[in-house]
Amino acid sequence: MIDAAIVGLGRWGRSLVEAGSAGLRFTRAVEPDLASAASFATQHGMALTADLDSVLADPAIGAVLLATPHSLHPAQVIACAAAGKPVFCEKPLALTLAEARRMLAACEAAGLPLVVGHNRRFWPAMQALRRLVSDGTLGQVVHVEGHNSNENAGAVRAGWRLDPAESPAGGLTGAGLHVLDAFTSLMGPARRVQARLLSHKPPPGPVDTLSVLVEFAAGTSGVMATVRDTPFYWRLHVFGTAGSAEVLGETTLILRRSGAAPETLPIAPTNSLRAELDAFADLLAQGRPHPIPPAEMLATVAAFEAVVASVSADAPVACTPV
CATH class of the missing domain: 3.30.360.10 (Dihydrodipicolinate Reductase; domain 2)
Known part of the structure; x- marks a missing residue:
């Protein structure tokens, strides 16, 4: 079982958590609006924070899933790659092809997978x-x-x-x-x-x-x-x-x-x-x-x-x- 972090607890981030997985266990969540997400995080046994960097520094986290605003995807994926975390990024992967290439290149250089969420x-x-x-x-x-x-x-x-x-x-x-x-x-x-x-x-x-x-x-x-x-x-x-x-x-x-x-x-x-x-x-x-x-x-x-x-x-x- 891989301990994972969900970044973004809006409508779709919550849907991913509720879907569950045979191989992933959500243990941490990142959401800037802590008050709106506190009850959901507690219900699903996730430690909640507004600080992505603290999650990326956590050696127990084996994967990061991004359900965040589209323009944030490139910087967040590249930060995950630098921290050695495999990434699942909700669609759209990026708003431009140049950004998508940078994201894939960062993950490939780190020897890490990057996948996109097209359910x-x-x-x-x-x-x-x-x-x-x-x-x-x-x-x-x-x-x-x-x-x-x-x-x-x-x-x-x-x-x-x-x-x-x-x-x-x-x-x-x-x-x-x-x-x-x-x-x-x-x-x-x-x-x-x-x-x-x-x-x-x-x-x-x-x-x-x-x-x-x-x-x-x-x-x-x-x-x-x-x-x-x-x-x-x-x-x-x-x-x-x-x-x-x-x-x-x-x-x-x-x-x-x-x-x-x-x-x-x-x-x-x-x-x-x-x-x-x-x-x-x-x-x-x-x-x-x-x-x-x-x-x-x-x-x-x-x-x-x-x-x-x-x-x-x-x-x-x-x-x-x-």
């Missing part, structure tokens, strides 16, 4: 979709469509998540990035994007839509969208010459092939957050390769950065090769 990767339906793509069931894959929207923005009335510098391009960082990462895992790196952000209501409680056309390095195409603020919706649909497969949630996958009725494949539910943490623990304890390799981590950040630039320029933007 949709661990949805059983998404894992089944990747198998259908890789085993040739769909034939030659030529196009992908994705949509991820939710109502989280409507509940945020203040704080860093409403800062465009922390959360650029509307719903991209909160929801749309999950789609971009799914695109990376299924189609490989993007070559070029063209994005359009339309705002219907400013913060707090923002309402906006982000639409993105994607051209992948492999020559295939994609389109994605995300809406703030609307009821939760997830769709990831891959089109191939022999069929298409559409994921509509954690356990719903519909396979369509010529001459046959659409088939909803049986998929058992799992705790995707726990699976995500277990994968990190397995990497640390057993050296088992993590499902998101560094090249894919960088490719997703490159696509993210290009989408932000495309929104700003209102023009197509090439993705920096990784």
Whole structure:
């Protein structure tokens, strides 16, 4: 069992702690707002502090998980690497590709792993979709469509998540990035994007839509969208010459092939957050390769950065090769 520290006890940091793990035990927590986190930390048996440096100096801590504002990730990851601590960093890994490269370089120089939290990767339906793509069931894959929207923005009335510098391009960082990462895992790196952000209501409680056309390095195409603020919706649909497969949630996958009725494949539910943490623990304890390799981590950040630039320029933007 690896003793771990969670940094950031906002909504998502608490979700990670509550998910639990067969290989990680949260013993320390870092949160600047001590009063708001005291009860939660006590409930989960974690020693609470506002000082990250004291946690990094603790030899009992074998891993650090970051659920902090996006702009803090580079400095915090590099500090963890300097202290000899493996790092799990919530998405987005970084806001720019240059920062992401610096973070990975620091961890590689220290001989330590850095993984990113993209929990949709661990949805059983998404894992089944990747198998259908890789085993040739769909034939030659030529196009992908994705949509991820939710109502989280409507509940945020203040704080860093409403800062465009922390959360650029509307719903991209909160929801749309999950789609971009799914695109990376299924189609490989993007070559070029063209994005359009339309705002219907400013913060707090923002309402906006982000639409993105994607051209992948492999020559295939994609389109994605995300809406703030609307009821939760997830769709990831891959089109191939022999069929298409559409994921509509954690356990719903519909396979369509010529001459046959659409088939909803049986998929058992799992705790995707726990699976995500277990994968990190397995990497640390057993050296088992993590499902998101560094090249894919960088490719997703490159696509993210290009989408932000495309929104700003209102023009197509090439993705920096990784």
